[in-house]
Amino acid sequence: MSTAAIAETNTGISNAKLGTWTFLASEIMLFGGLISAYVILRSGSAHMVVPPRSMMGVPLATFNTFALITSSVTMVLALAAIQEGNVQRFARWIGCTIGGGLIFLIVKAYEYHHKWEEGITLSSNLFGSFYYTLTGLHVLHVTGGLVLMLYILVAGLRGRFTPASHDRVESAGLYWHFVDLVWVILFPILYLL
Amino acid sequence: MKDAHGHAGAHGHVEPQSFIWKYVFSVDHKVIGIQYLVTSFLFLLVGFSMMLLMRWQLAIPTPADDFDPEKLGMIRSLLNWMWPEKMPYGFMDPEFYNQLGAMHGTIMIFLGVVPLGVAAFGNYVLPLQIGAPDMAFPRLNMMSYWTYFVGGIVLMASFWAPGGAPQSGWTSYAPLSVVAPAGQTYWLIGMVIIITSSLFGAINFIVTTLNMRAKGMTLGRMPVFCWAQLVTAVLLLLAFPVLEAGALLQLLDRVAHTSFYIPKDMIYGATVFPRAGGGSPILWQHLFWFLAHPEVYVLLLPAFGIVAEIIATNTRKPLFGYKELVGSLIVIGILSFVVWAHHMFLSGMRTSLANLFVTTTMTISIPSVAVLTCLLLSLRGGSIRFNTPMLFALAFLPMFGIGGLTGLPLGFAPTDMHLHDTYYVIGHFHYVVAPGSLVALMGGLYYWYPKMFGRKMNETLGKVHFWLTIIPMNFVFFPLLIQGMWGMQRRLAVPTDQWHNLPVQGWSMMIGIAAAVLFVGQIPFVFNFFWSLRNGEKAAENPWNSTTLEWACPSPPPHGNFTREPEVFRGPYEYSVPGHKSDYWPQDEAA
Amino acid sequence: MSQDWGYQWGLPTAASSYASDIDWLMWLLHAVMIFIFVAWGIFFVYCLFRYRARDGERAVYHQAGESASFIPDGLVLAFEIWLILAFGIPLWAAIKQETPPPDESMTVNLVAQQFAWNFQYPGPDGKFGRRNVALVTAENPIGLDPDDPASKDDVVTINNLNVPNGKPTILRMTSKDVIHSFQVTEFRNKQDVVPGLETMLWFEPTVAGKYEIGCAQLCGLGHTKMVGNVFVQSQDEFDGWQKEQLAEKLGTTGTADARTVTPAADSRS
Ligand code: HEA
Ligand code: HEA
Ligand code: CUA
Ligand SMILES: [Cu+2]
Secondary structure, three states: OOHHHHHHOOOOOOHHHHHHHHHHHHHHHHHHHHHHHHHHHHHHOOOOOOOOHHHHOHHHHHHHHHHHHHHHHHHHHHHHHHHOOOHHHHHHHHHHHHHHHHHHHHHHHHHHHHHHHHOOOOOOOHHHHHHHHHHHHHHHHHHHHHHHHHHHHHHHHOOOOOOOOOHHHHHHHHHHHHHHHHHHHHHHHHHHO | OHHHHHHHHHOOOOOOOOHHHHHHOOOOHHHHHHHHHHHHHHHHHHHHHHHHHHHHHHHOOOOOOOOOOOOOOHHHHHHHHHOOOOOHHHOOOHHHHHHHHHHHHHHHHHHHHHHHHHHHHHHHHHHHHHOOOOOOOHHHHHHHHHHHHHHHHHHHHHHHOOOOOOOOOOOOOOOHHHHOOOHHHHHHHHHHHHHHHHHHHHHHHHHHHHHOOOEOOOHHHOOHHHHHHHHHHHHHHHHHHHHHHHHHHHHHHHHOOOOOOOOOOOEEOOEEOOOOOOOOHHHHHHHHHHHHHHHHHHHHHHHHHHHHHHHHHHHOOOOOOHHHHHHHHHHHHHHHHHOHHHHOOOOOOOOHHHHHHHHHHHHHHHHHHHHHHHHHHHHOOOOEOOOHHHHHHHHHHHHHHHHHHHHHHHHOHHHHHHHOOEHHHHHHHHHHHHHHHHHHHHHHHHHHHHHHHOEOOOHHHHHHHHHHHHHHHHHHHHHHHHHHHHOOEOOOOOHHHOHHHHHHOHHHHHHHHHHHHHHHHOHHHHHHHHHHHHHOOEOOOOOOOOOOHHHHOOOOOOOOOOOOOOEOOOOOOOEOOOOOOOOEOOOOOOO | OHHHOOOOOOOOOOOEOOHHHHHHHHHHHHHHHHHHHHHHHHHHHHHHHHOEOOOOOOOOOOOOOHHHHHHHHHHHHHHHHHHHHHHHHHHHHHHHHOOOOHHHOEEEEEEEEOOEEEEEEOOOOOOOOOEOHHHOOOOOOOOEOOOOHHHOOOEEEEOEEEEEOOOOEEEEEEEOOOOEEEEEHHHOEEEEEOEOOOEEEEEOEOOOEEEEEEEOOOOOHHHHHOOEEEEEEOHHHHHHHHHHHHHHHHHOOOOOOOOOOOOOOOOOO
16 A cells, blocks of 8 residues: 555555454454353353363463464564564564464464363363364464465565555554464463463 | 455556456446345345245145145145145145245345345445545455355355255254254354455445545535444444354354253253253353344444435435434444343343343434434425435335334333244334335435436336335234234244134235235336336436435446545535525535 | 134233233333324324425425424433333343242243153152153153152143142243243243253233143244143142142053143154
8 A cells, every 4th residue: 555545544544454453353352252152151151161270281371372472572573673674674573473473383283182182172071162162263363364474574575565665564463463462361261260 | 354455455446357357356346336236136035035935824824624635726736846845735844934934034134134235335325425436445345245145155055955944043043053954054154154244344334434535524524324334334343253253153063063052961852962061052142142133233224324315315405413313323333232132031041131131222212213303303394305215215214113113012021021032023123124124225226226327217116116015014014013912923834733823813814915915016126127227217417416425426437436536515415505506515516 | 724813913811910010011012102103103294295395495404493302312211211110120020030939839840842841740749859861761751760759749741731720830941952932922921941041930820721832932843833731720620630640640650641742753953
C-alpha cells in the first residue's frame, strides 16, 4: 500500500492495519468462546479429571512460554529495524522470530507425543479433549504465523519494505503478538490451575 | 488471508479482461453483489420449496380412513413417484420431515436472508452510498463470495450423504446432533466455511465504512443503511467465531470421539454410549445462542436500513430522528450480545439466570420500538408516493410490529413456559423474518434494481407481486400463532399423533393453501426480474429523485463507480428543503 | 379422523394451580399488544391517507416534536418494568425456583428416552430404589437395582403418569439419551429433560381427567410419537391404583408390565 493511500483513509490508519485489528477481534471471540467453554466445564463438570501437574510437564511448557515471548520481542526489534530501513538487521530479527516459533512447535510436538504415551489423549477424558483442542488450534495459529513470517522475510530481503511502507510487517507483528498472548493465557489455565 | 489483506488495496482496480475474470472471479463489489443476489434468491427458492412440501404434509398428515392407495390424486402420485421411499403415497416420512425442517431453517437464514441483506445489498450499495470506488479488500470480497458458494454446496450435498441431510433442527442441539447420521458432519463443515465467508465480509465492511468514505462523508452524514450494515458487520464479526468454536467442538465430538457435549453414562440405543463423558449438552446451547441471537438481528438490521432509505425517498422528507435511529441501531447491536439465554429458559440452566435474561430481553425491545416509532413518525407530514418499493417498505412496519410484539410473551419466562417450542415461536419469528425482513429485502430489490441494471422493474407486476406476497403470508403465519397458543409443538412430522393438537389441526389446511398461493405469487416476481432486464423502463442516474450518493453515479455504475470524484456537503436526507429549487437536495450537490 | 380437525383458538383448559396466573399474564400481554398494534395501526393508516402525494403539496421539512417520540418508548419501558416486577420474577420464582414441601407432595422420578417416558414411583416406603445404567435393559428401562431394598416396592410405568388431584406432584427428571421436553399444555408448564442433569418440574392438578404429555424438544424420528398420558385421579382412586400396581409387580416379578405401553421400537436418531 502506498503512502498516498494511507493518507486517504478517513481514520488515518491504513486498511491493512485496520483489517488486521478487526480480524484479531474475531480471533479473540474464537479463542474466547473455547476458553470460556473450558472454564465453564472445568468449574461445572464433576467429570473433568485434571491430571497431576507432574504429568503436565510444567518446566517444558514454561520454557516454551519463554521461547514464544522471546520471539515476540525479536518481532518488535525487527519492526524497529525496518522502520530505520536496516534490512539486514530486520532479516536477522525475523529469523530469530521464526526460530522461536519453530522451537515452540518442536517442543510442543514432543509434549504431545509424551502426553499421548502417558494416556492423555484427545478422547481419553474431558481435560484431554480441551487440552488438545485449545493447544491444537493455537499450534495451527503458530504455524500460520510462521508461514507469514517466512513471506515477510522473503519480501523484506527483496527490498519490498521501506521505512515509509512496511504495513505488512506491522500486521504480521500484531498477529504474532496475538498468538503469543493466547499462549500466555492458555499456559496458566491448562498447566498451572 | 493476510495475503489478500495486503495485496488487495494495491490492486483494487485491475481492469477486468476475460469473461471469467469479469463475471465469475470478479473483484468488483457490484458484480459480487449481484452474484450474491442471484445465489441467495435461488437458495430462498430452494428453502421455500422444501417448506411447501412440509406444509403439504402438515395439511394432511395421515391417510384418511377411506384412503385408497390405488386412487392417488395428481399431487400424491407425483410425490410418490419422485420420492417413493421418503414420501410414500405423498405422506412424508418423519426422517425426511426432520431433514427438510433443519435444512429449511439453515438455508433460509445462512444461505438466503443474511447473504441477501448483508452481502448482496451491502456489497452493492454500501460503497456507492459512502462514495468509495470499491471495497477496501476487493480480493477478500471475491473470496468471501466463493467460500459462501462452497459452503452452500457442502450443505446441499448433505442430502446425498449416507443417512441423508442433517435432521437435528437448525439449532443442532447436542447430543442428538452428535449421534445423528453423517449429514450433520456436512452441516458442521458447511457452517465453518460459511462462517469464514461471513468473517471475510465483516472485516471488509467494517474497514470500508470506517476508512473509505468520500470527502465530506462524515459518519454523521452516512445514510441509515450504512449504519445498519456497519452494526451488522460488527455483530457478525464478534458473534460468528463463537459458533465456530461451538461447531468445532461438536465436530470433534462426532469424528474424534471427544465428549464436550456428551454427559457421563449416556445410553444410546441399548448400550452405554462409548465415550469418556462428563460434557454438557447445555454448553452447546449457550455457544449456539450466543451466536444465534445476534444473528437474528443480523437478519433484521439490513432490513431496517433498506426500509429507512425507501421511506425517506418516498415521503420526500427527512427521516424523523436520524440520531435516535442510528443510536437505537447501535444499542440493539450491543444489547443483542446479552440476551441469548432467553431461548433457554427451560433448558435446565440455573433458574435464577432467567430473571436476568428476561430483563435484558425486555430492554432490547425498547430500541426496536424506538426505530419503529421513528420510521412511523417519518410518514407524518410527508408527501407519500406509493410505488412498489414503498409498498414493501410500508408493509414491513406493521408486519415487524406483529413479530416484535409476539416476542414479548416469549421473553417473559412464565409465559414462555407454555409457549416455548410451540408454533407460537415459529409464528413470532416468521413474522419478523418473512413478512418483515424478506419483504423489506424484496422492496430493496425493486428500489435498487434500476441502479443495478439500468432499468426499472415493471410497476404493475410489482404491485401484483406485493399483494400476492403480503396477503398469503398473513394467512400462513397468523394461524401459526393460534396453533402455538393452543400448545401445538413445533417440529412434529405428524401433529395429529397427539390428540391435544387435534382441535387446531384444521388451520393447517388453510396454511397449506395460503403457502401454495404464496408460491404462485412469486411467479410475477421472477418473471418481472428477468423481463425487466431487457424490457424495463430505462432508468437514468437518479430515477427516484433521491439524495444519497448511490444515485450520483451512472446506472449501472462503471468499474470504479463514480465518473467524478464525489464530495459530500450535507446530511443524507435533505428532502423538501424550504427555498431549494427541487424537493430533493443530493448530498453531493455543491450549495 | 379428519372430521375431528378443528379451528379452535385460545388457550386449552387450565388444569393446574398456577395455570390461571399464567393465563392472566398471557391475556394481559396480548391485550396490551393488540392495543399497541391497533393504536399504532390507526395512526399508520391515517398517515398513509392524509399524507399521500398530492399535486402542489410539498412535504414538511422541519418536523416538530422530536422528543415526542420518546413518549411511547418510555411508556412501553415503564409497562415492561412493571410486568417484570409484578409478574415475571414472582411467577417464575413460585413455579420454577421454589418447590412445594416434599412431605405435602408426591415425588416421582422421570427417566425419558427415545421415545418414551418412564416414571418411577417410590412406593409405600417413600424411598426411590437405586438406578444403575449398567442394568438398563428393555425390561428394566430405568436400570432399577433389584438388590436395593428400597426398590422392592417401587412402581415403574411407561408413558402413564397417575397423580392425585389437588396435591402437588414433583417430577425429578433426567434423560437416558438425548434432550426431551416434558409438556402438558393444560398445566401450562414445560421443562427440558436433559441427559446427565436432573431438572425439576412440579404441578398441582386441579381438574381430574386425562391429559396428554407431549415431547417438545426435537429428539429424533419418533419425536412426533413421543406421547404419554397423565391421569389425574382422586386421592382414593390413586391409592387404589398404586396398590394394584404393586400387587401386580410383586406377583409377576421379572416380566414386563403388560398394561404399559411399550416404547416405539425404532430407536434410531
Ligand atoms: C429478525 C429476527 C428476529 C427479531 C427481530 C426478533 C425479535 C425479538 N425476539 Fe425473537 N426469535 C427469532 C427471530 C427474531 N426475534 C427467531 C429466529 C427465534 C427462534 C429460533 C428457534 O428457536 O428456532 C426467536 C425466538 C425468540 C424467543 C425464544 C422463544 C422460545 O424458544 O421459547 C424469544 C424469547 O424471549 C424471543 C424474543 C424476542 C424479542 C423480545 C424481540 C424484540 O427484539 C422485539 C422488539 C420489537 C417490538 C416490541 C415491536 C414493537 C412494535 C410496535 C411498537 C408496534 C408496531 C405496529 C405498527 C407499525 C402498526 N424470540
Ligand atoms: C430467514 C429465515 C426464514 C424465512 C424467510 C422463512 C420462510 C418461511 N418459513 Fe420458515 N423457518 C425458519 C426460518 C425462515 N423461514 C427457521 C429458522 C425455522 C426453524 C427450523 C427448525 O425447526 O430447526 C423455520 C421453520 C418453519 C416452519 C416450522 C416447521 C416445524 O417446526 O416443523 C414452518 C411451518 O410452517 C415454516 C414456514 C415458512 C414459510 C411458509 C416461509 C415463507 O415465508 C417463504 C417465503 C419465501 C419466499 C417468498 C421466497 C421468495 C424468493 C423467490 C421466489 C426466488 C425468486 C428468485 C429470483 C428473483 C432469482 N418455517
Ligand atoms: Cu422426545 Cu421429542
Ligand atoms: Cu433471541
